[in-house]
Amino acid sequence: MTSGRSSIKYHIIQQGERLDETRKKILCPKLTRYKLLAIVFILVVTVFCIVISNSQLHFLRGNSVCLSGNSSNHKERLEHLPHTKRRLPQCIIIGARKAGTRALLSFLNIHPDIQAVGRELHFFDFDENYELGYDWYRKKMPYTYKTQLTIEKTPSYLVESVVPERVYAMNSSIKLILIVKDPVERTISDYAQFRENKIIRHKPVIPFENLVIDADTGDINRSYNAVRRSIYCRHLQKWLKYFSFDQIKIVDGDNLTRAPWKEIRKVESFLGISHEITKSDFVFNVSRGFYCIKNDDASEKCLSRSKGRKHPSIQPWIKNKLRAFFHQFNLKFYRLTGRDFGWDDSYYEDEEEEEKGQE
Numbered sequence: 001m002t003s004g005r006s007s008i009k010y011h012i013i014q015q016g017e018r019l020d021e022t023r024k025k026i027l028c029p030k031l032t033r034y035k036l037l038a039i040v041f042i043l044v045v046t047v048f049c050i051v052i053s054n055s056q057l058h059f060l061r062g063n064s065v066c067l068s069g070n071s072s073n074h075k076e077r078l079e080h081l082p083h084t085k086r087r088l089p090q091c092i093i094i095g096a097r098k099a100g101t102r103a104l105l106s107f108l109n110i111h112p113d114i115q116a117v118g119r120e121l122h123f124f125d126f127d128e129n130y131e132l133g134y135d136w137y138r139k140k141m142p143y144t145y146k147t148q149l150t151i152e153k154t155p156s157y158l159v160e161s162v163v164p165e166r167v168y169a170m171n172s173s174i175k176l177i178l179i180v181k182d183p184v185e186r187t188i189s190d191y192a193q194f195r196e197n198k199i200i201r202h203k204p205v206i207p208f209e210n211l212v213i214d215a216d217t218g219d220i221n222r223s224y225n226a227v228r229r230s231i232y233c234r235h236l237q238k239w240l241k242y243f244s245f246d247q248i249k250i251v252d253g254d255n256l257t258r259a260p261w262k263e264i265r266k267v268e269s270f271l272g273i274s275h276e277i278t279k280s281d282f283v284f285n286v287s288r289g290f291y292c293i294k295n296d297d298a299s300e301k302c303l304s305r306s307k308g309r310k311h312p313s314i315q316p317w318i319k320n321k322l323r324a325f326f327h328q329f330n331l332k333f334y335r336l337t338g339r340d341f342g343w344d345d346s347y348y349e350d351e352e353e354e355e356k357g358q359e
C-alpha cells in the first residue's frame with residue numbers, strides 16, 4: 001500500500017502490527033480523544049441530573065395533597081421544607097352543609113397563598129376532639145409558609161351552639177366564611193345525601209314528605225334537622241354574638257355554582273390576598289353539570305361523585321310549602337347581611353296541573 005492520506009485512511013492494521021506515533025496521531029487524533037472525553041463527561045452529568053430530578057419528582061408526587069381526585073394543579077405538601085410549619089387556621093369555612101363548602105375550599109386551594117385542610121376535622125363541635133387541645137388540632141394542619149393562610153372547613157360548625165365561643169377562645173380575630181344557598185334546595189340536597197346513605201346500606205328509605213311535613217299539623221316539621229340547618233338567620237345570630245360582621249364573609253353558593261371565579265374573587269378580597277383565580281382556571285363539565293378545576297395540563301379535576309348527586313323528585317306543593325316556611329327567616333337573613341339573595345322570588349310550578357289547566 002502506498003503512503004498518502006487515502007492510503008492511511010484505508011490502512012488495515014494487521015494483528016501484532018505496532019503503529020508508529022505519527023500514524024497513531026493521524027488515526028486517533030488528540031482532538032478527537034478530548035472530544036470523546038467531553039462527550040463521556042456530558043453523558044455522566046446528564047445521567048446524574050436525570051436520576052436526581054426523578055427522585056425529587058417522586059418525593060413531591062408522594063407528598064402531594066389531593067382534595068378530591070387527581071390533578072396536576074394540586075399542591076405539594078410543604079412538609080420538611082425550610083421555613084414551613086403547621087399553624088392553626090386563620091380562616092374557617094363554618095358551613096352551611098350542602099351549600100358548596102367543598103367546592104369553595106377546593107377552588108380556594110388553587111391560590112398559592114392558601115393551604116386547605118383536606119378532611120373535615122370536627123375539632124370545635126366534637127367534645128372528644130376539642131378535649132385533645134390545640135396541639136392535636138395544629139398537628140392536623142398542613143405545613144405552610146408564614147405568608148400563607150391555612151383554611152379548614154367543617155360545615156356542622158355553623159349549627160352547633162358550642163362552636164362560636166370555642167373558635168373565639170382560640171382566635172378572636174379569625175376570618176370566617178359562611179356559604180349559603182337557596183334553603184329549599186339545600187334542604188332537598190341534605191335529604192338526598194341521607195337517602196343515598198340509606199340505599200347504600202340497604203336500609204329502608206323514609207320519603208321526604210314524611211320527614212318534612214308534621215303528620216299531626218300538616219305544617220313544616222321544624223325539628224327535622226335538614227329544615228333546621230336551612231334557617232340561616234338563627235345560626236348566624238349565634239356567631240354574631242362573638243364576631244363582628246366584617247369578620248364573616250357570606251358566599252352565595254348558587255353563584256359559586258354558576259360562576260365560581262366571581263365568588264372566589266370576593267373571597268380573595270376578604271382574605272386580603274392577591275387576585276389569582278380567574279375564569280381560565282375553570283372548565284364546565286357538561287355531563288356533571290358543574291364547573292371543574294382546569295389543570296395545568298388542560299385536564300379537569302371535578303369534585304367527587306358525592307357532590308352534585310341527582311336529587312329525588314319532590315312534589316311542587318311540598319317545595320312551595322317549604323318556600324313559604326322559609327320566607328320569614330330569609331327576610332331576617334337578608335336584613336342581617338344587608339343582601340337580598342333572591343330565594344323568595346321563585347315559585348315551583350306543578351307541571352301536571354299546568355298541563356290540565358291548558359287543556
Ligand SMILES: Nc1ncnc2c1ncn2[C@@H]1O[C@H](COP(=O)(O)OS(=O)(=O)O)[C@@H](OP(=O)(O)O)[C@H]1O
Pocket residue numbers: 096097098099100101102103155189190192256257290291292303306307308309
Ligand atoms: N363545582 C361543583 N361541583 C360539584 N358540586 C358543586 C359544585 N359547586 C357547588 N356544588 C354543590 O355543592 C353541594 C355539596 O355541598 P357541600 O360540599 O357543602 O356538601 S357537604 O356539606 O360537605 O356534604 C352539591 O350539592 P348536591 O348537588 O346536592 O350534591 C352541589 O350542588
